[in-house]
Amino acid sequence: MNEWPLWEVFIRSQHGLAHKHVGSLHASDATMALNNARDVYTRRNEGVSIWVIPSVQIVASDPADKAELFEPANNKIYRHPTFFPIPDEVKHL
C-alpha cells in the first residue's frame, strides 16, 4: 500500500473549550481522516467535535529561530498582568 497522507487531529473535549491537538494519523482523504480520528482518538469519550487538517498545510516556526522569536518576550515581565492587586471577589483571572 502506498503511504496515505498524514493528518493532524484536533479534538474539542467539551463545549466552551478550544480544539486541542491530540496527534496525527494517516488517511487518503478528509472523510477517511475524520472516521479514523473518531476511531483512534475518541474511544474513551474524549470529544464532542473533531478537526482534521492535512499536516502539510501547517506552517511551523523554525526551531533555529527560537532565540529571536521568543527570547525578547522573556525579559519583559512587565507584560504579564501581575503588578495589580486583584480583589478577592474577582474569580477566574
Added chain:
Amino acid sequence: MTSALERAKFEYALRLADSNLILAQRLTAWCGHGPALEEDMATANVGLDLLGQARLWYGYAVELEGRGRTEDDLAYLRDAPAWRNLLIVEQPNGNYGDTIARQFLYDTWHQLLVAGLARSRDVRMAEIAVKSEKEVAYHVRRSADMMIRLGDGTDQSRTIMQAALARLWPFTGEMFAEDEVDLLLIESGVIPAAGTLADSWRHDVEQVLERATLAVPRSGWMQSGGKSGRHTEHLGHLLTEMQFLQRAYPGAQW
C-alpha cells in the same frame, strides 16, 4: 420458560447474540494485523461494539430461558451444532477486502434489523435495539465508505472486492429466510417481517455497489443452516480458539 412465544424469543435472542459474538471474534483477530494502524483500531472497535451487543442479547436470552445458565455458559460451553449465528459471520477473514465486504453486507442488514426491532412489541428487545442503533449506524457508514473506496479504487482493489462479493453473496439469503421461530415472532409483532427487510437491504446494498462501480452478484443458490445449527467447517476452528481457556481450565476466572 413456558409459552411457545417465550421459547421463540429465547431462540431469536440467541441467534442475534451468536451472530454478533462470532463476528466480534473474527474482527478482533485483525488486531495487530490490519493493513494500517488506523484500520486496525477501527476494526477492533467495531468488534468490541458487537461484543457489547452480544452480551446484551445473551443477558436477555438466559433470562428468558430461566434455567440458571449464564452468558459465559452460552459463549464458552456450547459446541458448533448448538450455535445459531448466521453462516456469513463465521466465514474466514480472508484478505482485508473479504473482511470489509462481509462487514458491509452484515452491517447493512444489522442496521435495518435494529431499526425494526426498536419498534418491537417486546420492550426488552426494543431497548437493546435502541441501544445498538447508533453503533450500528457508524459501522455501516464505515464499511460502506470502504466498499466505495476499494471498489472504485485501482483495478486490483476492484477485482479483489468483486471476488469477495461473489464468495459471500450465497450467505446473504439466510438473513431473510423465515423459519417457524421467525414466523411466530413476526406474527406477534416482536420482530420485523423479513420480506420488507430484504427489499430495503437490496436497495441499500445496490446503491453502495453502484457508487463502488461493483456489479451486484447474480442471486443463485443460497446457503442456509446457521439458524438451526448446521454450520460451515470454519465455526469449529473458531470455537476451539475462542473457547480454549474455559475448555482447558473449567471455571477459570480473572
